[in-house]
């Protein structure tokens with residue numbers, strides 16, 4: 001099977017086994033620029049493994065992953081790292097901010113690591129913190145802010161390099177529903193304004209409702225869901 005035309009990131013027939021466990025067993029995926037796709041499914045069905053393969057973190061045993069016309073599985077580790085640093089952004093469930101740095105330093109960090117000067121990096125960081133409504137927290141450290149605020153800072157950090165794809169693995173998993181909704185609303189608004197695609201792993205239908213499309217993973221296989229309106 002070939003990837004759908006015009007997709008930014010597409011995977012076909014992905015397989016990945018851990019010992020005797022088939023985490024992925026012929027999974028398919030595709031996403032367009034600016035699209036938000038929710039990956040749903042029961043615990044242990046292969047959602048995180050799919051995300052890690054798509055993001056070039058975990059190599060699949062077989063199958064194809066095409067990003068902007070380039071085959072991820074044919075790249076060297078160094079090329080995949082470079083891609084993750086420059087083209088992809090990441091938001092996880094928790095524990096992703098560096099506790100010793102202030103919030104603005106945390107958001108600016110991915111830019112600093114690519115050699116951007118401190119002042120310019122922090123100016124860009126503040127722009128994204130405004131989008132996520134956490135600009136007042138710049139001088140605070142992660143230990144001094146709430147979980148929901150921390151996730152919004154993490155989203156700002158994921159967007160700061162201007163990535164084309166954001167990978168979000170249960171980004172609201174540690175939040176109450178009100179804070180989860182706010183994170184989702186601001187994440188999807190900011191990503192759409194930047195024309196960044198979002199691969200969103202979640203088991204919550206309320207969170208998946210912020211997506212344009214849902215796929216369901218079961219026993220390592222994926223299928224598209226028709227949105228019931």
Ligand SMILES: Nc1ncnc2c1ncn2[C@@H]1O[C@H](COP(=O)(O)OP(=O)(O)OP(=O)(O)O)[C@@H](O)[C@H]1O
Pocket residue numbers: 018021022023041042043044045046047048049050203
């Ligand atoms: N590093 C690993 N080593 C061994 N087995 C693994 C590893 N990662 C995942 N698995 C197994 O692969 C299967 C799929 O795991 P995965 O984490 O992708 O599922 P998931 O759908 O994201 O689950 P959850 O919703 O609980 O996070 C599971 O049976 C899991 O135990």
